[in-house]
Amino acid sequence: MSTEGRAKGVVGELIARSNRLGSDPRNTNYAGGNASAKGTAADPVTGEDVELLWVKGSGGDLATLTPAGLAALRLDRLRALASVYPGVDREDEMVAAFDYCLHGKEGAAPSIDTAMHGLVGAAHVDHLHPDSGIAIATAVDGEALTKKIFGDTVVWVPWRRPGFQLGLDIAAMKDANPQAIGCILGGHGITAWGDSSAECEGNSLHIIEAAAAYIAGHSRPEPFGPVLDGYAALPDQERRAKAAALAPTLRAIASHDKPMVGHYTDAEAVLDFLAHAEHPRLAKLGTSCPDHFLRTKVKPLVLDLPATASVEDAIARLTELHSAYRAEYQAYYDRNATRDSPAIRGADPLIILVPGVGMFSYGKDKQTARVAGEFYVNAINVMRGAEGLSTYAPIDESEKFRIEYWALEEAKLQRMPKPKPLATRIALVTGAASGIGKAIATRLAAEGACVVVADLDPDKAAAAAAEIGGTDVAVGLAADVTDEAAVRAAVDTTVLTFGGLDLVVNNAGLSLSKPLLETTVADWDLQHNVMAKGSFIVSKAAARVLIEQKLGGDIVYISSKNSIFAGPSNIAYSAAKADQAHQVRLLAAELGEHGVRVNGINPDGVVRGSGIFAGGWGAKRAAVYGVPEEELGAHYAKRTLLKREVLPEHVANAVFALCSADLSHTTGLHIPVDAAVTAAFLR
Numbered sequence: 001m002s003t004e005g006r007a008k009g010v011v012g013e014l015i016a017r018s019n020r021l022g023s024d025p026r027n028t029n030y031a032g033g034n035a036s037a038k039g040t041a042a043d044p045v046t047g048e049d050v051e052l053l054w055v056k057g058s059g060g061d062l063a064t065l066t067p068a069g070l071a072a073l074r075l076d077r078l079r080a081l082a083s084v085y086p087g088v089d090r091e092d093e094m095v096a097a098f099d100y101c102l103h104g105k106e107g108a109a110p111s112i113d114t115a116m117h118g119l120v121g122a123a124h125v126d127h128l129h130p131d132s133g134i135a136i137a138t139a140v141d142g143e144a145l146t147k148k149i150f151g152d153t154v155v156w157v158p159w160r161r162p163g164f165q166l167g168l169d170i171a172a173m174k175d176a177n178p179q180a181i182g183c184i185l186g187g188h189g190i191t192a193w194g195d196s197s198a199e200c201e202g203n204s205l206h207i208i209e210a211a212a213a214y215i216a217g218h219s220r221p222e223p224f225g226p227v228l229d230g231y232a233a234l235p236d237q238e239r240r241a242k243a244a245a246l247a248p249t250l251r252a253i254a255s256h257d258k259p260m261v262g263h264y265t266d267a268e269a270v271l272d273f274l275a276h277a278e279h280p281r282l283a284k285l286g287t288s289c290p291d292h293f294l295r296t297k298v299k300p301l302v303l304d305l306p307a308t309a310s311v312e313d314a315i316a317r318l319t320e321l322h323s324a325y326r327a328e329y330q331a332y333y334d335r336n337a338t339r340d341s342p343a344i345r346g347a348d349p350l351i352i353l354v355p356g357v358g359m360f361s362y363g364k365d366k367q368t369a370r371v372a373g374e375f376y377v378n379a380i381n382v383m384r385g386a387e388g389l390s391t392y393a394p395i396d397e398s399e400k401f402r403i404e405y406w407a408l409e410e411a412k413l414q415r416m417p418k419p420k421p422l423a424t425r426i427a428l429v430t431g432a433a434s435g436i437g438k439a440i441a442t443r444l445a446a447e448g449a450c451v452v453v454a455d456l457d458p459d460k461a462a463a464a465a466a467e468i469g470g471t472d473v474a475v476g477l478a479a480d481v482t483d484e485a486a487v488r489a490a491v492d493t494t495v496l497t498f499g500g501l502d503l504v505v506n507n508a509g510l511s512l513s514k515p516l517l518e519t520t521v522a523d524w525d526l527q528h529n530v531m532a533k534g535s536f537i538v539s540k541a542a543a544r545v546l547i548e549q550k551l552g553g554d555i556v557y558i559s560s561k562n563s564i565f566a567g568p569s570n571i572a573y574s575a576a577k578a579d580q581a582h583q584v585r586l587l588a589a590e591l592g593e594h595g596v597r598v599n600g601i602n603p604d605g606v607v608r609g610s611g612i613f614a615g616g617w618g619a620k621r622a623a624v625y626g627v628p629e630e631e632l633g634a635h636y637a638k639r640t641l642l643k644r645e646v647l648p649e650h651v652a653n654a655v656f657a658l659c660s661a662d663l664s665h666t667t668g669l670h671i672p673v674d675a676a677v678t679a680a681f682l683r
């Protein structure tokens, strides 16, 4: 086989192994760990074979790794770095030196773990963060346990911050222990190796499974101590109701320094942890694996009240605990910061634990919040394993601080792309499965918001949400806006799905165009129920959350040109639109003190994409004007000053403008999006 063919084969095996290992959560946490392979490829400069290291680059996830996510480095140059290595105090400089070892400029940026993979004398290396392995790594007698479980086949390497020195340590350990298949890295995870990719994978799985089996066979029956009276999980419905009632306050707590998106879970592992006596002590000790505490902060905020505590008592206590948490985090920063440390990044918790209810986790977007929660579940599994065998002993606070405020970590954060204008904002759009509402939901999501698509038909709502993005971006749900209980349930689902609510669009509507004498009381009621009463119900349910969250917010009404324009055959629709338009002003006046802005939009003649027009009304209007139905939009355009057809996207643009920072000082306003109809000018 040619050198190129062999290189492709090595990379292919590495990707397949990475994907297999990464897709089983028992093997490593999301985006945690890395895998590598060494092999030869042709040097395009000399045409000669050179030895390369392919290793998962910075930031990627093993489960979904592709060749583009690998960094490719010249092995001779990488290993030569050992001779210029200035010592552990300056080991960070070696990361910049990796760039001088790259084989071409394609591929991902090398991660901090690159040295370990390059320096260890084996063709294939895996470094993983399995819960079972970290349980051994964080047990106070982890070294003795490692000997007991593995004999001399797996060696203990004491905690050391990831970096060049850790790579040297592991390489030296392997040289001194030729029989070893891998090691337990104190406080952190595992590393395994092999001469072939299959052997390496087998060794990784052996360490993970043997550790898990040992824990299962030797653990105390109640690793988290006896059951705590009153701390058991609440029954399903009660638990969900309490979670929804607490969510706005919890988001306010997590967002004191900067706004956060949330994730809620009542996973069995979390409820079980909180139901047992040792959880306050263990939670205080914090997480240990660097991946875990970078996403969860050093420790969570734990509500110290039983599951049966009332919502009011819980909120009062949480407020006290929040102040204490902030003071403690500031003290942790002050104790550990040096002159060169980056500035404090905010003192609010990222994980909040509520006995009987579950865990709320927070991040700059839904994915980050969800993964933080996953990592705390990993940490709970680790604590259960370690406490089952021995005593959980995570790494020291000062070491955690060195990683949390590491210059390399700070640089990574600085390299992150600027957040989108609506990042962290959570939107609920009614009637969003069709037409204007769907365009609004799509635009808000494109600007970084998390979006809930609410409509009458759950399947249509789910389909529209799926078109907009995955469930970290948009979810669909059924909510008839005329039904107060359904609207409350939709708001509850919103706060449980994304942690809160910031932006509400009252868009749901329908149009029955009839002259007065043909308008029935039922017609009148339907128009008013959906648009006037529906918006009132939605605004009321949403305002309760907005006020508790203390983050301000936006309510936008999709009114209509017809809220001010008076024409024939429109009594029920236009009167309901006028009602909505006045709600804008009334609520702007009432909610201003909470930082909630309430504005409206007056569209007109939005034919394309509109279910209102497609449902027969468009055909009727076209017949009235004597134009083919497909030209109705163009016909309306001719009646405007700008002679432009209005599309759903134009209404969506106006919603975005109203909710963007540029209009932060505007409330009680209506914006016409009608290509200019003189009769509907606002005065």
Ligand SMILES: NC(=O)c1ccc[n+]([C@@H]2O[C@H](COP(=O)([O-])OP(=O)(O)OC[C@H]3O[C@@H](n4cnc5c(N)ncnc54)[C@H](O)[C@@H]3O)[C@@H](O)[C@H]2O)c1
Binding pocket: 430, 431, 432, 433, 434, 435, 436, 437, 454, 455, 456, 457, 479, 480, 481, 482, 506, 507, 508, 509, 510, 511, 530, 534, 558, 559, 560, 561, 602, 603, 604, 605, 606, 607, 609, 610, 611, 612, 613
């Ligand atoms: N199309 C226009 O020219 C125009 C002009 C001015 C104002 N508007 C207003 O814009 C909004 C959207 O209209 P569109 O043209 O996109 O119509 P559309 O029919 O395409 O969308 C309206 C959506 O609202 C939903 N809906 C109806 N009743 C509901 C209820 N009780 N609960 C929840 N959802 C409900 C429908 O299922 C539909 O998906 C309406 O309020 C409408 O009055 C439209």
Ligand SMILES: [Zn+2]
Binding pocket: 033, 127, 128, 129, 162, 188, 189
């Ligand atoms: Zn690691």
